[in-house]
Amino acid sequence: MRLEWGAEEEAFRAELIEFLAAHAPPEARRRRDFIGSDDGSLPGWARAWQATLFDHGWMVPGYPPELGGRNATPVQTLVYLEELARQGIPRSLHFGGYAIVGPSLLEFGSEAQRAMAPAAIRGDTVWCVGMSEPDAGSDLASLSTRAELDGDSFVVNGQKVWTSYAMVAEKCFCYVRTNPDVPKHKGISVVIIDLDSPGVEVRPLRHVTGAAEFAEVFFTDVVVPRGNLVGQLDDGWRITMGSLAHERGGIWLEGVSGCQRTVDDLVALAHRRRLDRDLAVRRRLAAAYAEAQGLRALGYKGFAGFAQGSSAPEHSYMKLATSELRQDLYELGLDLQGPFGVVTDPERAEEGGRWPHAFLVSLAATIGGGTSEIQRNVIATRVLGLPRG
């Protein structure tokens, strides 16, 4: 066990730091609580930045140059994610394209589909991922959007919801039911749907902050060529989310760094609100600091197993822990302001209304990408080996 990486990894970091200093646009360095877009649009700077990263081999470093990388080792990839998280610079505002669709096309797609991956990773093609439905949230496998094979085409009918970026996306990586007569996991397929096809309707869906960051997508007799099937028919359940396998050892860094930055900001806020001598505030923030530090260590401990090719059970805890901690921290940010915590008027609120806004956004983190309850179920049964309920 040792505290520092070797000289080779630090040289890699130095090269990245130099690149970021030369190329990262000021918008990428804007202080932000969460990566994403408030209104579901992808601003020009973000698209240009993603392309720049790709062209310099810094978009997905573990990939070869033609896929926006530089054949980085697992440790180098971790150093990369560490540095981006430290500087608070996002690669992209749109996780789905480079992290889900691109890698899935490469792993499961036909030759023609694999050829679509570079544009997905570079962000030239904007994708949305059609998973959740009104009646299929945590129980995703019960999805009912139907794709019936009719000659050389599928005919798709149904509805997706909570679909991020559907308003600006050209294509949808869509999970559909192709066989209703078998157990639910065994009748799902993935098809690529062009969103300008007749019968597709995208309705922006405002979420709790008031912004329309995601959408409902309706499909009415949408004709999809059979060649748009990804992988085998009825075998779509295997094509699971977050397929950037070689980055899995380090995706926790973003959440942990977010917690640590928020703790630092809360300390500053407590000073401004003259609560820095308040014992309850001090203990609460010290405990949060300790939790975040412990989580960082846990992430690295898991990485040690990941880098050796074994599974990293430690990482199962990271999303659960960081999303709940951040929610607590933003709520504490409201509490530190007393009755002013709920003020959103940018001229009256602390930091222009950052705290109530970030609190609302943080509520999504324990729901999206697997609710905290699903995370606990998974840990209980798969990590701890407890019997299924």
Add this chain to the structure above:
Amino acid sequence: MDFTLTEEQEMLRQAARSLFTRECPSSLVRAHMDDPAAADPLWKHLREWTALAAGDTVDLCLFLEEAGAAVAPGPFFATTALFGPVLAAAGHTALESVQAGELTGTVAMAGADGAWTANGDPVKTFVPELDRVDQVAFVGEGPTVAVVPAQGLAWRPVATLDSTRRLFEVEGPADRSAAVPVAAQALADAVGRATVAVAAELVGAGRWLLDATVAYAKERTQFGRPIGSFQGLQFEITDMALAWERAAAAVAYAAMALDAADPDRRTAVHVAKAQAGEAARRCARVGMQVHGGIGYTWEHDLHLRLRRAYAGDGLLGPVTWHLDRLAELLFDSDRET
């Protein structure tokens, strides 16, 4: 930050695990509660490992995690985690005898308030194993260290919740001439090492509780199902496991930070002890709850770890004490980011 264990570290852990499994059954721990001499056969084996008193903190912690899982009694902890490091900080030659397994000792530092900070209080508190070690290192104001024979000191045992670890009050030696100055930073590092060592024991006790609780939840059947299939229980156990994982990682990090003399080590030590204390207590409480009536019996070994969890949290500073020190670093100084 690389948490990969070296081959030597992996071997050390395995050796410790089999040693404690073989030589420290709960029958020995229980016998020791009535008669401290019952731990002597264990010491015959552990004295082979006292070189850990001066090596890497990481190694000491790997070893003590196993000691904590077995709630090992006797002078090993006081000698290697407290006495040895304080001797090293003071540059005292007796360290060689400690490493050779020929000399046992303990440290008298905490005063009336129970905090392990140098003080001039005439009576020292929370001194482990005092009546069964050769020497005592008194840490006084200055700071100074005075190493004196344990025999002839005025002491009284103070019973605590943890009947597996014996604690004492002791009056400082009448003759003050033995006291020599010690560098404050060196002493702080020795206390930091001791603090992380207690945290490592807590991680071990917590691991035993977690493993036992998961195993019991799988085998115990009520309402025709294993109780571990009930979501209410699964969530409690999952959160307990998370607390334990986080603490174990924080302790390993603090040990590495101490070994590297990292500028962040003070913070890391407070984080480690706060997390380990909280995790061990939580593992004890949830473990007790999941075991239900059977866990509440004297016969079940769970209470041995529960005792160690709560007393170990207190020793060298409970959760709140470390959080308050951490808050001082966060709020009251120009902290480096």
